[in-house]
Amino acid sequence: MADVDRELSDRFGEFVAVSASLTGFSVAELEAVGLAEDYAAVVAGRTEAGSLALLAGALEQVGGLRGVRDEGLLETARAVTHLWYTGCWPGIRGESPFVVSPRAYAGGLVWRTFGGSAPGTAQPGFGSWAEPPAAPTRKAETGR
Numbered sequence: 001m002a003d004v005d006r007e008l009s010d011r012f013g014e015f016v017a018v019s020a021s022l023t024g025f026s027v028a029e030l031e032a033v034g035l036a037e038d039y040a041a042v043v044a045g046r047t048e049a050g051s052l053a054l055l056a057g058a059l060e061q062v063g064g065l066r067g068v069r070d071e072g073l074l075e076t077a078r079a080v081t082h083l084w085y086t087g088c089w090p091g092i093r094g095e096s097p098f099v100v101s102p103r104a105y106a107g108g109l110v111w112r113t114f115g116g117s118a119p120g121t122a123q124p125g126f127g128s129w130a131e132p133p134a135a136p137t138r139k140a141e142t143g144r
Contacts, residue, residue: 021059025112038101039084043083079092087104
C-alpha cells in the first residue's frame, strides 16, 4: 500500500512540475490555487497512461514545448494548459469538454493574469467598476 501511495505522490509531483512548465506559474503558485489534486485526477482519467511522463521527458529533453513534435503530446500539453487557465477540460480525442467545478472556474489562472476575479464569484465593492483594475504585481516581480 505504501508503494501505491508513493507512486501516486510521485505522479502528482510530476503533474504539478509539468503544469508549471506549461503555464508559466511556479509550482508553489499552482499549489496555492488549491486545485492541483482535482486537476491531476482529471488528467489521469482523461489521458493515456504514461503520457504525462512522456510529456515531462520531452519538455526536459528539448527545453520547452517548442521542440515537442509529437502531436499526441502537444494535445495533452494544450489540454493541461487549458485546464489550468479556465478550469475546464477541453475534451480531447472527440470527448466533450466540461467545467471541472464551480471552484475550478473561479480559480482559473486566466483571472490571475490580469489581477481580476471570475464574474459572479467575488464582490468587488460598490463603484469598483468606476476605476480600471490595478496592474498585477506578478509581472514586475517575476519579469513575466
